[in-house]
Amino acid sequence: xxxxxxxxxxxxxxxxxxxxxxxxxxxxxxxxxxxxxxxxxxxxxxxxxxxxxxxxxxxxxxxxxxxxxxxxxxxxxxxxxxxxxxxxxxxxxxxxxxxxxxxxxxxxxxxx
Amino acid sequence: xxxxxxxxxxxxxxxxxxxxxxxxxxxxxxxxxxxxxxxxxxxxxxxxxxxxxxxxxxxxxxxxxxxxxxxxxxxxxxxxxxxxxxxxxxxxxxxxxxxxxxxxxxxxxxxxxxxxxxxxxxxxxxxxxxxxxxxxxxxxxxxxxxxxxxxxxxxxxxxxxxxxxxxxxxxxxxxxxxxxxxxxxxxxxxxxxxxxxxxxxxxxxxxxxxxxxxxxxxxxxxxxxxxxxxxxxxxxxxxxxxxxxxxxxxxxxxxxxxxxxxxxxxxxxxxxxxxxxxxxxxxxxxxxxxxxxxxxxxxxxxxxxxxxxxxxxxxxxxxxxxxxxxxxxxxxxxxxxxxxxxxxxxxxxxxxxxxxxxxxxxxxxxxxxxxxxxxxxxxxxxxxxxxxxxxxxxxxxxxxxxxxxxxxxxxxxxxxxxxxxxxxxxxxxxxxxxxxxxxxxxxxxxxxxxxxxxxxxxxxxxxxxxxxxxxxxxxxxxx
Numbered sequence: 001x002x003x004x005x006x007x008x009x010x011x012x013x014x015x016x017x018x019x020x021x022x023x024x025x026x027x028x029x030x031x032x033x034x035x036x037x038x039x040x041x042x043x044x045x046x047x048x049x050x051x052x053x054x055x056x057x058x059x060x061x062x063x064x065x066x067x068x069x070x071x072x073x074x075x076x077x078x079x080x081x082x083x084x085x086x087x088x089x090x091x092x093x094x095x096x097x098x099x100x101x102x103x104x105x106x107x108x109x110x111x112x
Numbered sequence: 113x114x115x116x117x118x119x120x121x122x123x124x125x126x127x128x129x130x131x132x133x134x135x136x137x138x139x140x141x142x143x144x145x146x147x148x149x150x151x152x153x154x155x156x157x158x159x160x161x162x163x164x165x166x167x168x169x170x171x172x173x174x175x176x177x178x179x180x181x182x183x184x185x186x187x188x189x190x191x192x193x194x195x196x197x198x199x200x201x202x203x204x205x206x207x208x209x210x211x212x213x214x215x216x217x218x219x220x221x222x223x224x225x226x227x228x229x230x231x232x233x234x235x236x237x238x239x240x241x242x243x244x245x246x247x248x249x250x251x252x253x254x255x256x257x258x259x260x261x262x263x264x265x266x267x268x269x270x271x272x273x274x275x276x277x278x279x280x281x282x283x284x285x286x287x288x289x290x291x292x293x294x295x296x297x298x299x300x301x302x303x304x305x306x307x308x309x310x311x312x313x314x315x316x317x318x319x320x321x322x323x324x325x326x327x328x329x330x331x332x333x334x335x336x337x338x339x340x341x342x343x344x345x346x347x348x349x350x351x352x353x354x355x356x357x358x359x360x361x362x363x364x365x366x367x368x369x370x371x372x373x374x375x376x377x378x379x380x381x382x383x384x385x386x387x388x389x390x391x392x393x394x395x396x397x398x399x400x401x402x403x404x405x406x407x408x409x410x411x412x413x414x415x416x417x418x419x420x421x422x423x424x425x426x427x428x429x430x431x432x433x434x435x436x437x438x439x440x441x442x443x444x445x446x447x448x449x450x451x452x453x454x455x456x457x458x459x460x461x462x463x464x465x466x467x468x469x470x471x472x473x474x475x476x477x478x479x480x481x482x483x484x485x486x487x488x489x490x491x492x493x494x495x496x497x498x499x500x501x502x503x504x505x506x507x508x509x510x511x512x513x514x515x516x517x518x519x520x521x522x523x524x525x526x527x528x529x530x531x532x533x534x535x536x537x538x539x540x541x542x543x544x545x546x547x548x549x550x551x552x553x554x555x556x557x558x559x560x561x562x563x564x565x566x567x568x569x570x571x572x573x574x575x576x577x578x579x580x581x582x583x584x585x586x587x588x589x590x591x
Contacts, residue, residue, distance in 0.1 A: 042489075052494040
């Protein structure tokens with residue numbers, strides 16, 4: 001077994017999930033079964049292989065340039081020219097579960 | 113008018129020649145949806161007001177005998193992972209059940225600008241996570257060919273709507289096979305373009321380095337027409353590529369004689385259903401008879417694709433789905449004591465089981481002490497998988513494989529075994545990881561009359577070649 005009950009509780013905490021007891025038991029079983037399968041990656045020697053975060057790095061990037069210039073293709077014209085117009089205030093708040101018309105409202109942040 | 117066999121051309125021409133109107137056609141589709149969709153469950157949301165507004169615009173053009181735009185009056189459906197301004201967009205999730213976005217997804221906006229009539233939003237697995245559409249927070253979708261079976265996933269609603277004549281074409285999204293596998297299960301055409309070919313702006317993010325928008329259609333030509341409409345650089349998505357968009361429809365007619373078609377033995381191994389194998393092998397023979405040269409190729413790391421995918425995709429998902437916190441939009445649990453309690457309970461109550469499973473797996477793979485062993489390892493194997501294709505495409509112009517190891521399975525068959533469900537994507541995930549384009553087209557049926565799909569994979573930004581091969585095969589099979 002790769003993960004135990006403490007691991008599940010720790011990861012749920014990191015992920016901002018609570019999970020019921022039943023969900024935790026199920027998660028323990030499923031995660032171990034999937035991680036066992038994933039273990040086969042260790043059959044491969046990857047010590048001299050570069051990691052790949054995304055495929056598009058091979059397109060558009062000017063490899064001869066350094067820093068942000070390398071990624072010049074990705075900057076937006078409207079950003080170059082100045083600030084893009086943001087959403088109107090009322091539209092930005094329209095989907096809020098709770099707001100006072102100016103701010104998003106949330107329950108108290110610090111518990112006593 | 114037979115809605116089941118309409119294509120983009122036949123719908124648009126009928127409106128241009130005043131044999132019908134865009135308004136009447138949309139009405140006919142809504143009637144059909146009302147009659148047939150209760151048995152299928154393809155649509156989550158209908159957008160009749162918006163549809164009729166666009167239809168009116170097209171009808172005014174037709175009345176003035178003006179040229180109609182490329183999709184003028186064509187009724188389409190949109191997978192509900194693409195946001196639509198002022199129209200509820202759920203991602204198939206309870207957590208976004210009442211979300212009304214303030215902007216339009218670029219691909220949807222481009223479809224409407226080209227005259228398409230958006231009938232509504234199509235059902236899918238929650239946040240596009242699933243291979244059977246059973247993870248929808250609302251209801252499952254049933255396969256129009258056999259309602260005891262799944263339509264595939266996660267774009268199950270898109271594939272079912274097109275197969276059942278409830279949309280002429282649909283947009284879907286593909287992160288591990290979610291366009292091609294349901295296309296295969298429902299007997300329609302499904303195209304995943306190259307990563308970056310189509311803007312992801314307004315696509316509710318699952319795994320940002322793997323997500324693609326693409327069409328599901330009844331003909332290869334319709335898929336080409338839609339791709340031409342939605343492809344190209346978009347300033348709102350920095351990963352959309354500044355690569356010229358060819359006229360995919362014109363390219364279809366180029367001959368395929370002399371093309372080199374690769375066949376990889378790794379896609380014909382254990383687990384492949386015999387009827388699927390026979391149909392795909394017959395399709396390969398058909399391509400040979402059309403003048404293609406069939407060349408054996410090797411993609412030696414294929415067996416590592418699923419484990420790599422389920423690390424990379426879940427890691428990215430755990431990060432992307434952190435935004436659902438019950439503050440700015442989406443579901444919020446009631447009566448929380450404090451902020452942290454509100455976060456947890458909102459996410460606990462808002463997300464379904466599969467989404468939680470993937471968030472947990474991804475968070476674990478990224479957590480301190482496990483990052484190198486899992487996430488970094490998977491990123492390295494992703495490089496190896498991509499190199500496999502680079503090597504193969506030095507020798508061949510396209511690679512053909514089965515789309516899925518089996519035809520459509522029964523509802524409920526795999527819901528209790530996540531790993532078995534993941535393996536339904538064994539032939540499709542590699543293309544997502546490598547960023548190359550792939551198309552699934554129908555190539556036969558099982559003895560139970562269930563559709564079988566042929567997958568054709570191509571080089572980066574070479575959709576034109578796979579569409580051309582698919583079109584030639586489709587024409588030869590029909591004649």
